[in-house]
Amino acid sequence: MLAARPRSGYEIKQLIDSSARFFWAASYGQIYPELKKLESAGLVAGADSSQGARQRTTFKLTADGRRAAREWIGQRPDVLETRDEGLLKLFFAGSIDRKRAAEIARERAAISREKAIQLRAIWDAVDVAGQPEGPAAEPDIGSMTVLRYGIEASEWTAAWFERAAEDLERATAGTVSFPGGR
Amino acid sequence: MLAARPRSGYEIKQLIDSSARFFWAASYGQIYPELKKLESAGLVAGADSSQGARQRTTFKLTADGRRAAREWIGQRPDVLETRDEGLLKLFFAGSIDRKRAAEIARERAAISREKAIQLRAIWDAVDVAGQPEGPAAEPDIGSMTVLRYGIEASEWTAAWFERAAEDLERATAGTVSFPGGR
DNA sequence: TTAGTCATGTAATTGGTTACATGATTCG
DNA sequence: CGAATCATGTAACCAATTACATGACTAA
Numbered sequence: 001m002l003a004a005r006p007r008s009g010y011e012i013k014q015l016i017d018s019s020a021r022f023f024w025a026a027s028y029g030q031i032y033p034e035l036k037k038l039e040s041a042g043l044v045a046g047a048d049s050s051q052g053a054r055q056r057t058t059f060k061l062t063a064d065g066r067r068a069a070r071e072w073i074g075q076r077p078d079v080l081e082t083r084d085e086g087l088l089k090l091f092f093a094g095s096i097d098r099k100r101a102a103e104i105a106r107e108r109a110a111i112s113r114e115k116a117i118q119l120r121a122i123w124d125a126v127d128v129a130g131q132p133e134g135p136a137a138e139p140d141i142g143s144m145t146v147l148r149y150g151i152e153a154s155e156w157t158a159a160w161f162e163r164a165a166e167d168l169e170r171a172t173a174g175t176v177s178f179p180g181g182r
Numbered sequence: 183m184l185a186a187r188p189r190s191g192y193e194i195k196q197l198i199d200s201s202a203r204f205f206w207a208a209s210y211g212q213i214y215p216e217l218k219k220l221e222s223a224g225l226v227a228g229a230d231s232s233q234g235a236r237q238r239t240t241f242k243l244t245a246d247g248r249r250a251a252r253e254w255i256g257q258r259p260d261v262l263e264t265r266d267e268g269l270l271k272l273f274f275a276g277s278i279d280r281k282r283a284a285e286i287a288r289e290r291a292a293i294s295r296e297k298a299i300q301l302r303a304i305w306d307a308v309d310v311a312g313q314p315e316g317p318a319a320e321p322d323i324g325s326m327t328v329l330r331y332g333i334e335a336s337e338w339t340a341a342w343f344e345r346a347a348e349d350l351e352r353a354t355a356g357t358v359s360f361p362g363g364r
Numbered sequence: 365t366t367a368g369t370c371a372t373g374t375a376a377t378t379g380g381t382t383a384c385a386t387g388a389t390t391c392g
Numbered sequence: 393c394g395a396a397t398c399a400t401g402t403a404a405c406c407a408a409t410t411a412c413a414t415g416a417c418t419a420a
Binding site for chain 1: 349
């Protein structure tokens with residue numbers, strides 16, 4: 001995040017919450033100590049940028065830091081972890097409460113639907129803010145792609161679970177057979 | 183997992199690794215201590231089921247445990263966390279290494295493609311094993327739904343990033359304009 | 365004036381992984 | 393006979409959240 005421009009810990013947190021949160025969250029308790037660690041490793045440099053009595057430290061990448069970032073981005077992505085309580089509950093519905101399965105699927109659909117709405121709001125905000133500065137602003141292609149993915153994946157997922165809920169309703173109501181199976 | 187039938191910690195880990203891992207992972211270092219905690223809370227009961235000299239403890243749900251499970255599954259799913267390094271790298275590509283964006287998208291697609299293949303293998307294994315026992319076996323509807331979701335979502339994601347990689351290639355090669363934008 | 369936001373930070377705790385240690389059994 | 397698998401467990405460590413503490417500035 002410092003590669004784009006110098007920022008304070010507070011700004012980093014804000015930026016995460018308004019964009020990266022849906023695929024990589026972070027808290028102050030992680031950000032501030034990490035900035036200190038990076039500074040003592042010589043990868044970032046902090047400079048006081050207080051406004052009057054309100055304290056503020058902005059950090060920028062050092063040459064080493066920029067090199068480390070380049071190296072990191074050059075490596076093949078590896079981490080892909082998910083904790084999805086909706087899937088977990090659906091997974092166990094059969095052995096704990098069979099008839100709740102459809103309801104869980106519906107709730108899971110709602111979660112994705114809400115997420116899609118939130119991400120769309122971010123998209124619209126960026127879209128409006130990004131334009132007025134002219135062609136030089138160049139809305140960041142990578143982050144916009146990620147955002148688009150977030151929106152479309154959430155919508156796809158919401159539709160998937162809505163459909164699954166219908167199938168499950170039919171299956172749990174009458175016979176045990178599973179429509180669309182195989 | 184104990185709601186379906188009594189299991190040992192080892193079996194729980196196996197079951198997770200062969201099905202739930204993709205949306206909720208767990209390690210021995212988590213499972214064994216947790217079983218002890220649940221036992222002292224009276225939610226599960228362990229019984230020795232050693233075969234000869236090979237030790238083995240199977241745990242089953244107590245009445246309280248079953249009640250707790252029902253209560254848990256009755257609650258609306260809440261946790262939905264993701265750590266996706268591919269998205270993270272793509273997000274930063276613009277400020278660190280613009281021309282790597284397409285490559286990252288392609289790598290991200292490959293990750294989802296591999297996942298889809300793994301999940302398909304599980305599906306096929308369950309499908310074969312589940313049938314011979316006749317209609318009484320009743321392949322668990324919830325877990326099969328979850329598995330189907332995993333497969334289809336992974337395939338959808340792989341296709342999405344493949345397409346995004348093509349768009350990014352075109353965008354980074356020539357002009358800065360973003361096809362398919364908005 | 366007060367609620368909201370800007371701004372930084374730490375302590376306690378949680379949740380989890382990795383690596384290690386041990387040993388039995390089974391199958392090719 | 394050796395490799396794989398069954399089986400349990402702990403210690404060290406790491407990553408991260410939550411809650412708390414502090415205080416300045418700003419806009420209604």
